[in-house]
Amino acid sequence: MKTGESILTVDNLSVSFRTYSGIVKAVRGVSFELNKGETICIVGESGSGKSVTVKTIMGILPPSAVIESGTINYKGMDLTKLTEEEYARIRGKEIGLIFQDPLSSLNPLMKIGRQITEALLIDKEMSKREAREAAIELLGAVGIRDPEQRFEQYPFQFSGGMRQRVVIAIALARNPEVLICDEPTTALDVTVQARILNLINELKQKRQLSIIFITHDLGVVAHMADRVYVMYAGKIVEYGTAEDIFLEPAHPYARALLASVPDMETEGRLASIPGAPPNMLHPPTGDGFAPRNKYAMQIDFEEEPPMFRISDTHYAATWSLHPSAPEIPMPDVLRERIRRMKEGGANR
Amino acid sequence: MVQIDSRQPILEVENLRVVFASGRGRKRIQVNAVDGVSFEIYQGETFGLVGESGCGKTTLGRTIVRLYSPTSGTIRFRGRDVSGPMTKELRQYITDNMAMIFQDPVESLNPRMTVQEIIEEGLKVRGIKDPEVRQEMVFDILSKVGLTREHASRFPHEFSGGQRQRIGIARALIVKPSFVIADEPVSALDVSVQAQIINLMNDLKSTLGLTIMFIAHDLSVVKYFSDRVGVMYYGKLVELADSGELYRNPLHPYTRSLLSAIPQPNPLTERHRETISYDPATAHDYSAEKPSLREVCPGHFVYCSESEFERYFDRQQTRASMA
Numbered sequence: 001m002k003t004g005e006s007i008l009t010v011d012n013l014s015v016s017f018r019t020y021s022g023i024v025k026a027v028r029g030v031s032f033e034l035n036k037g038e039t040i041c042i043v044g045e046s047g048s049g050k051s052v053t054v055k056t057i058m059g060i061l062p063p064s065a066v067i068e069s070g071t072i073n074y075k076g077m078d079l080t081k082l083t084e085e086e087y088a089r090i091r092g093k094e095i096g097l098i099f100q101d102p103l104s105s106l107n108p109l110m111k112i113g114r115q116i117t118e119a120l121l122i123d124k125e126m127s128k129r130e131a132r133e134a135a136i137e138l139l140g141a142v143g144i145r146d147p148e149q150r151f152e153q154y155p156f157q158f159s160g161g162m163r164q165r166v167v168i169a170i171a172l173a174r175n176p177e178v179l180i181c182d183e184p185t186t187a188l189d190v191t192v193q194a195r196i197l198n199l200i201n202e203l204k205q206k207r208q209l210s211i212i213f214i215t216h217d218l219g220v221v222a223h224m225a226d227r228v229y230v231m232y233a234g235k236i237v238e239y240g241t242a243e244d245i246f247l248e249p250a251h252p253y254a255r256a257l258l259a260s261v262p263d264m265e266t267e268g269r270l271a272s273i274p275g276a277p278p279n280m281l282h283p284p285t286g287d288g289f290a291p292r293n294k295y296a297m298q299i300d301f302e303e304e305p306p307m308f309r310i311s312d313t314h315y316a317a318t319w320s321l322h323p324s325a326p327e328i329p330m331p332d333v334l335r336e337r338i339r340r341m342k343e344g345g346a347n348r
Numbered sequence: 349m350v351q352i353d354s355r356q357p358i359l360e361v362e363n364l365r366v367v368f369a370s371g372r373g374r375k376r377i378q379v380n381a382v383d384g385v386s387f388e389i390y391q392g393e394t395f396g397l398v399g400e401s402g403c404g405k406t407t408l409g410r411t412i413v414r415l416y417s418p419t420s421g422t423i424r425f426r427g428r429d430v431s432g433p434m435t436k437e438l439r440q441y442i443t444d445n446m447a448m449i450f451q452d453p454v455e456s457l458n459p460r461m462t463v464q465e466i467i468e469e470g471l472k473v474r475g476i477k478d479p480e481v482r483q484e485m486v487f488d489i490l491s492k493v494g495l496t497r498e499h500a501s502r503f504p505h506e507f508s509g510g511q512r513q514r515i516g517i518a519r520a521l522i523v524k525p526s527f528v529i530a531d532e533p534v535s536a537l538d539v540s541v542q543a544q545i546i547n548l549m550n551d552l553k554s555t556l557g558l559t560i561m562f563i564a565h566d567l568s569v570v571k572y573f574s575d576r577v578g579v580m581y582y583g584k585l586v587e588l589a590d591s592g593e594l595y596r597n598p599l600h601p602y603t604r605s606l607l608s609a610i611p612q613p614n615p616l617t618e619r620h621r622e623t624i625s626y627d628p629a630t631a632h633d634y635s636a637e638k639p640s641l642r643e644v645c646p647g648h649f650v651y652c653s654e655s656e657f658e659r660y661f662d663r664q665q666t667r668a669s670m671a
Contacts, residue, residue, distance in 0.1 A: 045539060046509075160401075190611075194608075194611075195623075216538070216539055219610065219612050222618035223611045223621065225615070256540065260539065261542075261543075261613060262543075262546075262571070263614075264568060264571055266572050270572070272540070272541075342616075
């Protein structure tokens with residue numbers, strides 16, 4: 001597992017929300033590691049806690065949230081202990097963030113150019129003129145044509161894909177080392193999505209970025225990820241390299257998720273997952289996925305599974321990996337698809 | 349499985365145009381949301397319509413159920429022209445036969461009405477006055493969409509996204525339509541719930557004998573769910589074929605670009621995927637020849653000019669001879 005140098009380490013993080021209906025345990029003991037120059041994808045459905053995890057890293061949790069336990073280690077600092085002033089020096093400068101919706105993350109009343117120079121001028125190391133030049137260069141770097149003219153325009157004059165490029169330019173303005181992308185392409189069309197994903201990969205190479213990429217689209221995960229963390233009900237249930245997760249998924253949720261998505265070859269009935277994700281007001285005991293898992297054993301409902309080691313890079317928290325657990329078959333659809341993938345003939 | 353009867357179109361759309369205009373005089377702006385689209389949907393099939401946002405696919409669906417009025421062209425349902433001026437009788441005919449399932453299961457259900465009230469509204473409009481009869485019908489449709497009669501007295505906020513979409517489906521189907529337009533019915537749902545709803549729609553389609561027009565932007569889902577697929581680009585239908593044929597052998601450059609952009613859950617091929625870009629200005633030369641929708645091989649239509657047609661036809665022939 002210890003490949004490369006770790007830049008960001010999250011250890012046993014738990015975050016809860018105080019609401020009128022009670023305490024929502026959104027993140028329950030999440031640990032992961034981001035190595036220098038790699039892209040990790042955190043996959044999960046709405047309510048799995050993936051967005052809360054990155055908001056905690058950025059220090060932008062709403063007031064109702066409480067960090068119950070855990071540490072976030074970045075360059076020897078524990079981010080959970082920082083004051084707001086200290087955070088201001090990390091946020092944007094060390095760790096950049098791209099949100100899902102490019103329209104609501106831009107100020108509609110402010111020219112694009114000023115929104116970028118605003119970020120550049122925070123550090124007070126640049127004159128306005130220098131900031132303007134740097135911003136125009138950034139616009140060019142994220143693939144916006146005629147950056148000088150575009151600099152003077154407002155967000156409504158940009159298409160969805162172009163707006164997301166501007167958001168990326170703002171996130172990169174202060175040259176962060178870590179870039180967090182929270183579903184950056186979910187609101188975009190597929191052809192635009194393809195271009196934005198390629199742009200992010202290109203910038204990663206050029207600027208030596210380390211990326212945390214959040215998404216629920218398994219196709220996008222396959223395109224972007226070096227390593228993958230699968231989240232369910234506030235916990236990481238499996239992690240490994242992209243090949244580990246797509247070719248040898250072990251946790252019943254990871255398997256069910258992969259099997260339920262149709263690809264170009266899918267025929268017959270879809271392998272749907274019964275039920276719905278748990279309500280985190282009443283977090284499940286044991287394996288959170290057990291109520292939706294037809295192979296669940298008694299122990300899955302009672303006791304929380306530890307992380308079992310599958311290989312040096314691949315770990316999963318499921319009792320089915322316990323030496324005395326019965327063999328659980330891979331869903332047919334998935335076994336067939338993995339066979340096709342390995343033969344290299346899958347999906348044209 | 350209901351037999352698809354290819355000789356019997358249930359819906360015929362001919363040269364349909366929908367124009368939205370704003371301003372007047374020199375400030376007048378005109379948007380051709382649907383620009384001369386023609387196709388047929390056969391009894392018992394699922395017809396998929398794909399395209400990117402703003403291509404006019406939703407406008408097309410809404411015009412068919414006459415939420416919008418066509419600017420020109422005709423829509424015939426079972427041979428009857430439903431594109432004319434709206435009368436009380438025509439509205440009744442359309443709502444008796446066609447229903448719509450919407451994208452957002454939160455926005456499309458009235459939060460102040462119980463599930464019972466939401467679903468039975470269509471029955472009330474149709475003059476079923478006996479509340480007990482209505483209640484029985486609601487219970488019946490709830491069990492068909494995988495909910496229980498206990499759910500009838502609850503409010504929408506008590507349900508998960510997938511369950512809400514089931515309520516939306518129940519509301520659409522309570523009036524026993526023969527033709528359903530589903531506009532992005534699964535795109536707001538979680539991945540693990542999408543499969544449930546697609547399976548449900550497939551089941552209902554065969555038990556109730558529905559014909560479905562499925563509008564979506566997720567091409568893998570459309571491929572899986574549809575018998576035939578139409579691709580729209582800027583108000584025009586650029587390609588139309590059996591779903592297998594379209595995905596195996598896309599001819600129009602836009603369709604090829606669209607297909608090349610879909611990320612697949614396979615890290616081995618996905619990391620090296622090349623996307624084809626499409627720029628209508630350089631891809632076609634329509635200065636001399638006018639493009640139109642032409643049949644390249646049986647059932648496979650492409651929007652192209654005469655010379656493009658010959659090129660596509662040759663490619664098609666070589667493919668066929670190699671197979």
